[in-house]
Structure formats: C-alpha cells, structure tokens
Amino acid sequence: MVSFKLARTLISISGENMKQIHFLGPEGSYCEIAVNKLVQLLGYSPNEIELVPGSSIKKVIENVDNLDKIIGVVPLENSIEGIVRETLDNLVKTSSKVMMNMEVIVKISHCLITKASRYDEIDTIVSHTQGLAQCNDFINRNFPDGVELKTATSTSEAVRSIMDKPGNWAAIGTKIAATHYSLPVLKEGINDQPENYTKFVLLDNKVADPTGNDLSTIAFSVRNKPGALVDILIPFTQNNINLCRIESRPSKKNLGDYLFFIDFDGHIEDEKVKDTIGKIAPNVDFYRFMGSYPKCSKND
C-alpha cells in the first residue's frame, strides 16, 4: 500500500510540473507545427510539456477555459481564407480569464503523399476540402486524364487514411504527417499559391507582458442607433491608435445583429489604450477584452 501511495504522489508531482498544451489535432496537423515553433520560442524543454491533440477548435478552447494548467493553440487566420470563425465564435464564449497570449505564423506547404513513384500511377487523391481547393491547379496540370477526389475531415486524417491503401491512392497533407504515418512524400510545396500562411494563437489564462510592439483584440456589440459603430471607433483615431482589422460575426440571434472584433496596435497597459477603452465603454452593449500579445511576422 505504501509503495502504491508513493507512486501516486510521484505521478501527481510530475503532473504538477508538466504543462499540457492542447492543440487542434490530429498528430501531423499544421497546428502541431505551430505548437513546435511556440515550444521553441518559449524555451520549454520536452520534459516540461505534454502535447495533447484535440478533436476540435471548440474542445481545445473549452479545455483552456475549464481545466487548470492548460494552454491551448488554435488557428486564428489564414492569408487566403481569412479569419477562422470557429476560433472567434468559441473564444468569445469563454470566461474572461482566457486570453490570446502569443501568435505564431506557419507557412502552409502541402505535400503529395503516396506510395506511388509516378503521378500516372495515382487514380484517387484524398484531403480536407481546403487542401484539395488550394492544390486545384496542380491537380489539373498533373492529372490531365482526371483523378478521383475524396474529402477527409483534416489533411492529417487524409494522410492517415491512405496508410493501408495501395499506390493508386495519394493524400495531400503536411510533411510531418507523412513522417508520423511513415509514408513517402512524392512532391513537396504543391499548393497553387506559394504565399499561403496561417496565424495560430496561444491561449493562456494571463495577459502577455508588454513588449513595445504589441497587438490587442477586443470584441463588442453596439447599441442599435445610427453611428454607434463609428462612435466606438473615433476614440482610437483621437488617441492615434491604428486599427488593423474589423470583423463582424453574427450574434446568432437575428440576421443583421453582429458582434464586432477589432485588432489594434498597442497593449492594454498602454495609457492611450486604457483611455480609449474607457471612452468606448458607455457605447457598448457587450464588451470582452481578448488579449494583448507581441506582434509577429511570417519571418519570426
């Protein structure tokens, strides 16, 4: 009994020091690439962290909100598709402790993964709808006689699905998924627009420290009166704060009722940001500070 108790205590101590990073899985997803980049940037050693692939963006965000000592990584925005709605819609539903804390940009580079050694051996290609759409020209150019296209729930699921298939099957996915499932890559970088990036965001229960080059995000809804939205934006100009982006998301109550999401330059601790937020407060029906975090570029 004693040794059993001791073992439990040891596990518990080890568990307390471990930090869990939940991310949008499965293994081999672009989100896992983002996690690896973040782990390096944050200087975690492999013994300190445990990577937990989540089944959906919603699930990852809910876990950060509801469980202790968990940070999350989810996709936020793609340079071609735009904002990831599932991320915004679920983030705004969390308790106010969940904060956007850090960003990282991953270059999207799709691979043709297959046991075949030539394109003309392949008659079926499987991927996520976006994977297929983003390689449309490549497919038309290299499969002039046509090829059957099948969809999967994610690019990594597509790669997994061809593990037990013969060489007439191919998947479009990441290089790390090919490695993970021990499958050969026939061709790298097959996406039609080579400049394709996705920004991922790290979610934590604290605001990142100011760096002097930060971005902040807020969400709000406005009272239904003419000019209400612009009234909220004017204090930003008065304080010389640049607005980077505005998104409208449906309130999901009535068509035409929106939640607005704004990204602006600055940190919530900056005096001019505090002043601006103070000025807009009387004009909003709903307000949620989503986080301040260092700006990142695709070269980081």
Added chain:
Amino acid sequence: MVSFKLARTLISISGENMKQIHFLGPEGSYCEIAVNKLVQLLGYSPNEIELVPGSSIKKVIENVDNLDKIIGVVPLENSIEGIVRETLDNLVKTSSKVMMNMEVIVKISHCLITKASRYDEIDTIVSHTQGLAQCNDFINRNFPDGVELKTATSTSEAVRSIMDKPGNWAAIGTKIAATHYSLPVLKEGINDQPENYTKFVLLDNKVADPTGNDLSTIAFSVRNKPGALVDILIPFTQNNINLCRIESRPSKKNLGDYLFFIDFDGHIEDEKVKDTIGKIAPNVDFYRFMGSYPKCSKND
C-alpha cells in the same frame, strides 16, 4: 433554306425576350427557393425566364459578368455562419457593371429525407458538412446508438445520392429537393437552431432604383498609415449614415493586408451618400461600389 432562316429568327426572338437566371445549384438547393421568391417579387411569368443551376458561386458570378442578359442569385450571408466568403471574394473581382440589386431572405429548414418509416431503420445519414453540423443535436437525440455520417458537396447532392439507396440511408436537405427527386420526407424542421436564415442577393448589370429604405455596399482598401480605416469611416458619422456591417477579407497578398466591405443605410443617389463617398475617395487605394438595393426583412 427560308424556313430554316425563319426558325432561327424565331428562336432568336424568343431568346431575346427570355431572361436567364443563373443560381447556385443543383436543383432543390436553398438558392432555388430564393430564386422562386425573387421571381414572384419581380412579377416574372414562367414564359419570360429560364432558371439555370450553376456548379459554383464563382461560376454564377462570372456568367453575370461575362454574358449578356443574365442575372444571378447567390447566397450572401447566413444568420449563424456569417458572410459567404466565396460571394464577396468573387464579386469584388468582377467588372464594375455587376451590381448587388436586390436581397431576399430564406428560412433554412432541414428535412430528414429517407425511404425509411422509422428512425431506427436508418444507419447512414448523408448531407453537406453544414447540414450535418446544424442538425447535430437532432441526430444525437434520435440516434442514441450512433449512425454513420457521410458528407456530400451540397444538401441537394446528398438528397440525389440516396435515390437508388435502400431505407437504411437518409439525407438531410430541403423539402423541394425531396420533391424534385421524388423521395419521402420523414421529419421536417430538424435543425437545432430553428431561427436560421440565409440572405441571397440578386446580381444584375444595373443599380436598383431608390425606395427610401435602401442599403448600399462598398469595398475598399486603405493606405497603410495609422488611423486610415477610421479616417474613412468618420465621414459616415458626419453625414449621419449608419454603418450596418464591416467585413475584413484578406487581400490574398500578405497576411495582415485587407479589403474592407461596408454595408450602410442609404442609396448611392442620396446627396449625403454622394458627399460621403467623395470624402473617402482620397484615402482609399482601391474602391468598388457594389450596389444599392432595397432593405429586406425575414418577413418579406
């Protein structure tokens, strides 16, 4: 020869009087319901119009841009999902003659379409990803032992696909798709959020006449300087014009470069709208007027 010539002339005359309405197909789509509503509102007789289902939103929009005497109908916004990105992204690429001319709102009501007479006979349900997602609670509640879910490219394609399948298959789609493919509806209105609406827009090569209760849409990009976006919005407040929505869409060049889409109250022929547009002109890099059209409500 004479009779042949005459026949050609007759066809040509008939063709000239016919108006083609291209819409997002296939037959039985929610877009076809929108077209039928618009045809009624516009008072067209069945002899005057020909309905042409298009394979994609892009194709419908390109046809309105490139062919003569064609109007188009495409989805613009859903009350839960938000704006239809494919519509905005393709509309802004057209020549400036393509205009948003009229809106119509369709209530989304999914049906369980199957040859089965009881839920427990069904082991496979097929629909568009959104159709399955929007009926998730219904499926969990009524298929407690689980059911296989398969995806199709559209809800109408899902309905078509079960035509030659036995009663253990079901599709989630519209009532008109069930009618079109002569399949029975086992249960109507199975979507989890009953208040689910999609706004469709009619595209034509002219601006709609002012009605006194109109909405206008513009797209623009801003010079990259602090406050540039708010500088563009201030003239709207100065002229007491209400902004209804702002969307940011990626420029698809660099992450962080956006095209903005604004919906505001008023018609392009209103003096205060003309004044506002004149004031924002010096501050935009790119500008496109997308149309003025009567406001519609879900009760229209």
